[in-house]
Amino acid sequence: MSDLTRQQLLAYRHVLQHGSHGADSGSLPLSEATRTRALAVVASLYRYSYDTGYLHANPAAGLSSGSRARAGFAPTRLIPPALLAACDAWLDAPEADTPNPLGARRRCAIWALYRYAGVRLAELAWSAESGLPRLDAEAPGRWALYVCGKGRKTRAIPPPTPCVAVLRAYRLARGLPAKSPTHEVLPVIHGNKGEALQRAGLYREVKAIFAAVADGLQAREPAQALLLRAASPHWLRHAYARTLVVDHQVPLPAAQALLGHASVQTTAAYVKTDLGQLRYFVERTFTDPTPPPDQ
Incomplete structure (x- = not known):
């Protein structure tokens, strides 16, 4: 690990994003999720090695934007009811x-x-x-x-x-x-x-x-x-999640447990896709005359 340079890690990211174009590469385009996961694994390994003192510098800093990518996740592959x-x-x-x-x-x-x-x-x-x-x-x-x-x-x-x-x-x-x-x-x-x-x-x-x-x-x-x-089949998982979170407003921690999401941000992304529910939450918040019990 200590032999790899920043330039080599950036070259690795480039290959993940654009593929290898060699005659014998036989490579197929990778999905965005696969690319993000691969970079996150490498970045996490280097971060741990740096934090524990094995490495004196972290050449993989900023290599992965996995957390930001996940925060921006928005399900689009939905089957209408x-x-x-x-x-x-x-x-x-x-x-x-x-x-x-x-x-x-x-x-x-x-x-x-x-x-x-x-x-x-x-x-x-x-x-x-x-x-x-x-x-x-x-x-x-x-x-x-x-x-x-x-x-x-x-x-x-x-x-x-x-x-x-x-x-x-x-x-x-x-x-x-x-x-x-x-x-x-x-x-x-x-x-x-x-x-x-x-x-x-x-x-x-x-x-x-x-x-x-x-x-x-x-x-x-x-x-x-x-x-x-x-x-x-994964579209059915999106439909299940949307039914829980959007149609029936199941609390996000409960929906997260049912779906097995590592982050509640992923579960919350289904709310982002439904402007109607967001509008309902805002209306209920600002038109309900009853304040919360602790106020």
């Missing part, structure tokens, strides 16, 4: 002609967990090492989904009643008890050959739902169809 309802309706269609009823139940369960639990794509991928994700049903109506989030932190998410109903039906179709026993060690989502469905398979299932609904909308609403074709 009408399109979410259209996807719900497509999944609720009768299954009489479905050649693979278990596959249809699985797809509904995947959709319900991303739609009503707000999990990240990877958080539904089974890990034998951690035994997560895991469903616990302590009592009727008191289910919890345990997932391993960023930083290998476990969090519990209570799925709402519509999600629980779908999960019960899926478990019965798999030959499992409707209510998962405590500390059940089984993948929440099964694979086609008995193993667990991993990230790529989960992604394909959600994209298949978006594509099917987009096909039905193509003739009369091509713009909406195009939006759905561009959507990914």
Whole structure:
């Protein structure tokens, strides 16, 4: 680390931002989140080494603007409620002609967990090492989904009643008890050959739902169809967050815990995207004649 110069670190940042253009590089453009995370890791390592006296200077100072980037985060990949309802309706269609009823139940369960639990794509991928994700049903109506989030932190998410109903039906179709026993060690989502469905398979299932609904909308609403074709499972996480924070004004610390955000600033960003709610807060603040109790 002490051999690297400031110029070399800046060159590294340049490669992250613009890619390597060598003939054999084979590099692909990196997302902004990936670039920011990579720079933040390097900057954090150098900052720690400088603070503990291992280095006498910090050549990575100012290399990363991760905190400022996160403070400016604003979710834009949002699915309108009408399109979410259209996807719900497509999944609720009768299954009489479905050649693979278990596959249809699985797809509904995947959709319900991303739609009503707000999990990240990877958080539904089974890990034998951690035994997560895991469903616990302590009592009727008191289910919890345990997932391993960023930083290998476990969090519990209570799925709402519509999600629980779908999960019960899926478990019965798999030959499992409707209510998962405590500390059940089984993948929440099964694979086609008995193993667990991993990230790529989960992604394909959600994209298949978006594509099917987009096909039905193509003739009369091509713009909406195009939006759905561009959507990914993470858009459902944004929709979940917006429903909590904007539509139902769940307190930010509670929403932060449900979403597994490291910073409440990330959670608060969903409020920034909704001028209507900001206007409501201002009106309520300056027109309510009742002062706070401590004034």
